[in-house]
Amino acid sequence: MESTDLRTIKDEELKEVVISEREDFLKEIGFQPEDIENIYSEYETLLKEDVVIEAIENLTKKGFNDPIKMISTFPPILGYSFENIDNKIKGLEERGFQDPIKMISTLPPILGYSFENIDNKIKGLKERGFQDPIKMISTLPAVLAYSFENIDNKIKGLEERGF
Numbered sequence: 001m002e003s004t005d006l007r008t009i010k011d012e013e014l015k016e017v018v019i020s021e022r023e024d025f026l027k028e029i030g031f032q033p034e035d036i037e038n039i040y041s042e043y044e045t046l047l048k049e050d051v052v053i054e055a056i057e058n059l060t061k062k063g064f065n066d067p068i069k070m071i072s073t074f075p076p077i078l079g080y081s082f083e084n085i086d087n088k089i090k091g092l093e094e095r096g097f098q099d100p101i102k103m104i105s106t107l108p109p110i111l112g113y114s115f116e117n118i119d120n121k122i123k124g125l126k127e128r129g130f131q132d133p134i135k136m137i138s139t140l141p142a143v144l145a146y147s148f149e150n151i152d153n154k155i156k157g158l159e160e161r162g163f
Helices: 012-028 033-046 049-061 067-073 075-079 082-094 100-106 108-112 115-127 133-139 141-145 148-160
Strands: none
Touching: 012 033, 012 049, 033 067, 033 075, 049 067, 049 075, 049 082, 067 075, 075 108, 082 100, 082 108, 082 115, 100 108, 100 133, 100 141, 108 141, 115 133, 115 141, 115 148, 133 141
């Protein structure tokens, strides 16, 4: 199927045919119907066959085991340059993370986090008494998404319970 930019199609009937063909293509390569619907709601222009195939191939080459799951979880990845992804991997390694591929696979939105934000999280965790925030984040990458208010409340709750 030749890729078509949906923004340029004026005829609604033709637009529905193109969308249907794209959905069929995505199902064929392993996307679940509910994921396709979620992705389409915000990222329909990124769902051209060539963009999706290139993303899957490049993510696979970089060592990601399930690029379809990554795209389903974090559709903006389709718009990221692979240079940016390489830079994120390299930057995470420079900060002491041993397996950034695993971290990103677990929490694909990490690709959208600034290094300033990540550095502040590491610093803030150290300030709160965590001995090895790199290991902590590596084990549970979702920590990067927690606010310090949330972390402080969890610490307070544990202290109140005698931990």
